[in-house]
Amino acid sequence: MIKKILKVSAIVAFATVVLNASSYNAQAEKDRLALRDYMMKKFSNPLKDRAKFFPYSTDKELHDGSLIAVKNIEDFRLGTYAFAKNAKEQYDDIKEMPPYLDNIDAGEEIYNSNIAIKKCFPNPAIVQNYPMFDEAKRKVITLTGAINNCLKAAGQKPWSWTKGKIADLEAYFASMTQEAGKRIDIKINSKAAQAAYERGKKEYYSQRGYLKLSCANCHVQGAGKRVRAEYLSPLLGATTHFPVYRLKWQSLGTLERRIKGCEKNQGETPHKPSGQWTAEMLYFMAYMSNGLPIDGPDIRK
Ligand code: HEC
Incomplete structure (x- = not known):
């Protein structure tokens, strides 16, 4: 009996947590x-x-x-x-x-040669999660922003936010994400x-x-x-x-x-x-x- 009550209350507690987490996105x-x-x-x-x-x-x-x-x-x-x-x-x-095939290749090369980037994004199939809300910084980070934050943290100069290397790297990330069959998943x-x-x-x-x-x-x-x-x-x-x-x-x-x-x-x-x-x-x-x-x-x- 006690076991059963514990089980039920665990389910209720779990449901409450799920409800609270999901209620922020109700609207x-x-x-x-x-x-x-x-x-x-x-x-x-x-x-x-x-x-x-x-x-x-x-x-x-x-x-x-x-x-x-x-x-x-x-x-x-x-x-x-x-x-x-x-x-x-x-x-x-x-x-x-x-016309973007060369960009994907260039992006893959950047990924494999930049140790900081590889460390920040060990899994390149992550496009579905961006932009994400960074709870610690209390602001929204786009994929472009996340890449530049990563470079800055490693003491490297950030790249252009709109084109060039950053777009190439994102092309590689996107193609890996597409290959992995991911769907947009914003929280x-x-x-x-x-x-x-x-x-x-x-x-x-x-x-x-x-x-x-x-x-x-x-x-x-x-x-x-x-x-x-x-x-x-x-x-x-x-x-x-x-x-x-x-x-x-x-x-x-x-x-x-x-x-x-x-x-x-x-x-x-x-x-x-x-x-x-x-x-x-x-x-x-x-x-x-x-x-x-x-x-x-x-x-x-
Ligand atoms: C006067 C009409 C007009 C307004 C207002 C406008 N756009 Fe556009 N937008 C266009 C046209 C035309 C295109 C190119 C054709 C297309 O893909 O819709 C476009 C394309 C886009 C695309 C690319 C879509 C794709 O499939 O790649 C995005 C994203 C976009 N607009 C976002 C915005 C945002 C955000 C705003 C407000 C800041 C905005 N647009 C305001 C006319 C407009």
């Missing part, structure tokens, strides 16, 4: 599920739901097959290529001989982490710049619509595939680099890629893609 979970639901509804039959989701799209855009239905939620890791048929065909062509385990998530979310939904646009205007409500020749990608899946080789850049870049470009598009002076503003924004964005497979490095226009 984030609601947000994530709502976003998944919205995107699946929006893209599972763009023609049928035209009045609701695409009131301003032309017949041509909807009928000539350039906008196709998304059947599998995991396709959102492809950004616009999940639903933009013509662009997807070009993407598939480039993927046959992707919110404390009140401070929850507050960082909420700040990131607030910034994502805030209108700013002289155009008074929020990120969400383009990547939530606007996802699937066209801006000049480009379709807008959904927030869901926005962080699964970095670093990215952009044809526009003709080089590889980190998530921090990509965000900077979009802030400029918004008509705003970009925040520092190494600052908490950027890290918290990415923390929120990555949480939204929890459960989607890591798919980097990848290519984008």
